Amino acid sequence: MITRRWLAAGAGGLLAVLAVGLFPANAAAGEPAAKESPKVELVLDVSGSMRATDIDGKSRMAAAKQAFNEVLDAVPDEVQLGIRTLGANYPGDDRQVGCKDTKQLYPVGRLDRTEAKTAVGTLAPTGWTPIGPALLGAADDLKGGDATRRIVLITDGEDTCAPLDPCEVARDIAAQGIHLVIDTLGLVPDAKTRNQLLCIAEATGGTYTSVQHTDELSGRVKQLVDRAATPVVKPVATEGAKSCEGAPKLGAGLYSDRETFGEHRWYRVDVRPGQELRASVSVSADRAVNNDYGVLLRASTTHGREIVRGSEAGDGRTDAISTGLRYPKPETGDEDTGADGKPVAETVCLQVSNSFAAGPSVKTTPGLPVELTVDLVDAPDDASDVASFGLGRGWWLLAVLVLAGFLAGLVWGWISRWRVSVWRTN
Template identity: 40%
Template sequence: MTTGTVTRRLLATGSVLLVAAFAPAWQPVASYAEDTPGSADPGRMVLVLDSSGSMKERTGAGETKIAAAREALTKVVGSLPDEQAVGLRVYGAEVFSRDDPGACTDSRLVVPVETGNRDRLREAVGRYTPYGETPIGHALQEAGRDLGSGGKRTIVLVSDGEPTCTPDPCVVARDLAQQGVDLTIDVVGLDVDGRARDALSCIADAGNGDYYDVDSADELTASLEKLATRAGRPYATIGEPVTGTPTSQGAPEIGAGDWLDELGPEDSEASVRTYLVRRTAPGSTLHVGASVKSARDAGDDWLKVDLSRTDGSSCSSAGEINQLAEGQLTTAAAVAGPIDTFGDVRTSPECSTDETLIATVIRESGEAGTPVEVRVLELPPVRDPASLPERYDGEPPWPAPPSGTASPVTGGSSFQDAPLLEPGVYEDSIVPGEVLTYQVEADWGQQVSALVDYPKVTGTELGDAVGMVDMLTQVRIYDPARADASQLSAGGPNSQNWLYDTGEDVGAATLPVAFRNSDRFADQAGTYTVSVFLEEDPDGESYLVPFTLRLGVTGEPSGEPEFVAAGEAPSASAAPSASASASPQEPAAGKPGTTGTSAAGAATASSAGPGLPTVLAGLGALAVVAAGYLLLRSRGGWTR
């Protein structure tokens, strides 16, 4: 075992202890989003397919390569989103031998890059036959022209062999990648080895993309669906642009909504961003959260959010240390309201009555120019919060998630594009270095659980790749605030473990959702996000690892709080005092189709933007908060 491997093992083990030690110390983020799946520009994509004579050969699974390609492509075309502009280019389809004129320029766009062309794509795939040479370099050059020069652009190359013509496709891929950061070249090698694999892998590396090894129609389908989904739902930051200051001097004012800033490198002035947060009604609860997506080659990620009064006294401070940060989401959030971090009513109510608070976002590690999404939410008081169930104390029992037949699903890459699922059993695949996200709705009193089962692959090509490689896999569950709500459960699996060819189970569960679980995060009903992470292969290899996701929501709804209605004066029990106060939770959207005025009784929907406080400024202060809450809740999409 190398020194680097030992170091990585020690760091990974330390990360488990640090998560356990620091998890209770940071607060939930308060925010809502207008980032529904598909809201980001899906960009343009072209599939570049190998039509050389070698595609007549059989794969290790026994089928011909051309049959595997046709089957996979037909399925993938049917799953593409309508708004995705896709084209199809083939090479080696018309000129038989390299000795014949035009063999090394034998590439044709058989379906232009556009939307509404799914029937044409399926028809073209059906006519797709193996014939000639392998001019990959020329085909990539032409694919770059097919996509144009602007916006999100993706080339997906499917090939079974090494190039037989100039130009060198690895050089072409590097040239194309230098034309802009929004162009990616992903490559799928169909039953290849040796020099062919090296050549195709070089193309993906040079094109800022991923390389997948597949040897069957099923594996090809899974890899193409993953690539197509990622191209159609790219990770995208959202928010109104704002530039925070290193100190409160001259800090910009922000209100309820989504805001987008940029953090600089560690120890620079730009690593600290400060904002003034304006409260619109005494007794309300303000939540301020921040989230970043780390670079693929990042080390530790340290993110912190402070929320304080203008006299410098602290209302709350929260931070996250993410030691498996490569490509992952790191979040931190703080709350200022009548409920303290342990679910008790504050004896001093200033943090819930001050008109202006100071929010500071600090990143104590990381690269320059990292986008940071800052979210602010203001909630109305809750009627008699002291009468609600107390915070959950102790280790919850493991709620075994459901079993049964698995349905295929493709996970997202962020909070924004995670598919919303019903409790059940799903099958997906993950690439080393990737994080996948899924969402599920939970009501008050219910508990979310997620169990990921990696199958035994001993004796297979995948097993050889996974076997002795040191890769950690991890499951996390974030509450609607995007706080890590994963808890140790009695009798439950580890949330993080090494992946071996003999298979592995990892899982996580939340507490039963309760309003006063402020320091343990499962403190509101709404959308919970499950993330599955697999550490990058130390050798830089890329391959699909299948797994089964068992997603559970257990328990009967109970303990639902009552928020003060719009236009209603707060009662003594709802006002800040020693016995009752406003809640630090976001009223999250509940099950679709339910009714009522509580947080759990709203259907899922979208958002409001940063201009909301201005629009509502002419209304009474308490009515502003309550009306804003009801408006947003009716639209759904609350993610505190």
């Protein structure tokens, strides 16, 4: 009897242990997966020119170190941060060796502030300025995962390792569709440096900042690191077709693509009765282009009849050009219904075209960055809001103008006849 009681107690205890061990695991399994941490890599120029003493009476290197210490103290806990240098190790004159001088100083991951500060404190202005290789290395450091990724490049001069053009490197990174943003900061930059850093930033949707003081540098880098921790909507990479028939079908969302000079790309969107399609497109000039260009966004039926269009022209004063359109599809009450009981959707073909052109020395590949936004909302109840041949409420204005012109013609005709009759009488 005693043996049975011990066996029963042991079995009960075992079940209790299993229950305690299993149920939390099952609960944890039902929880959503942890969100990936954003990644940032700071790329610092440690070339010989950083010895110049023109930032608040200190050398550029000293200003950068002070700013880095302040930035490292303020990095949000959720950000994985790394540091890469360029021109920090080779002091010689061999260009081939100097242009490979880029190294990860601190690996991308959870930040140990003391270790990172110690690593930065050992740096001294040394060698060349291989910006292109450093960007390639930083992009490789940030590979993997779907988290926000950002490179912050801090330099005081333009790249000295052509023909590997850092601007072309940035375009190639952008063309990979990995949504990696490069922000650039120029320390007391000249015109050539500014233009190159602007090009790098614009190619990936980043920003360029000119820095003259230490507090400007630390403040801007802090801002960019904080921005990486802020949730953003990432465009979904897609590839438009040469005709509507083979075009990808898009739902509401933000999409990115590449379009060569003068190209037409097609996409499809299903619009149900009672919905309004709102679409906009932006095309960025991420390289030198000729003045006078434009972008067209056109909605048409699958049979080619144009529904509505939006267009915009530019003259070289902006780096991006945008346009949009709206197409409300009203409910008529006699629509066909599908198997789900909902009205059958109309397939609308969206055509994106550009009229950019460039000189013979400008690379045409990869294509220009395209960002397409598609939204489907409830259509307006008022019939006057429904677009008729693309004019929408413009029909009211047109009708008023026609009526006003007709009445003005009658009045003017009556006055003219009256003046003629008076002249004849006299």
